[in-house]
Amino acid sequence: MVFWKKLFTSAGSITPDAVSDLDGEVLTVTNNTTTSETEIVFSTDRDIDLYELEDLCDRVGWARRPLRKVKKAIQHSFLVVSMWEVKAGRRVLIGFARATSDHAFNATIWDVVVDPKYQNRGLGKAMMQFTIQNLRNVDISNITLFADPQVVEFYRRLGFMVDPEGIKGMFWYPS
DSSP: OHHHHHHSOSSSOEEESOOOOTTSOEEEEEEOSSSSOEEEEEEOOOOOOHHHHHHHHHHTTOOOOOHHHHHHHHHTOSEEEEEEEEETTEEEEEEEEEEEEOSSSEEEEEEEEEOGGGTTSSHHHHHHHHHHHHHHHTTOOEEEEOOOGGGHHHHHHTTOOSSTTSOOOOOOOOO
16 A cells, blocks of 8 residues: 555545456556546456557557557467556556566566556556566566666666666567
């Protein structure tokens, strides 16, 4: 509970209603500052409309990827996290992340995206904490990710380190 109190301390604070685990339940945070109730819901349900996800990726300026490959990536992911705004019974996808894993020691987080309209409100941090919590709940101890230079500081504030042991990643791409 301390995490949530620290995370949302400004006007328009968000408070949690429930905590989740990897079983696909949801974590709901409610914005109590407006007259119309708005909820932010985190889910581990893999049933995501690919067109909604594509629209979200468009809003952050990501290059389009073939939907059949996106679907396959989601199906083969160890964990899928989505973040939704629910207002007046309507839900809109505003965040997404997924992780692959060896199911024992390691996981890599991929495709972290938050709608620009919802950035700088602590929601990306909350989604990452939710993702990490779910990985730790199944005893994954080594969590990695790849970050564009403009978001390295965001991940650093979440506890990620750049090359913690001087290890340099290597990549192979087709010619």
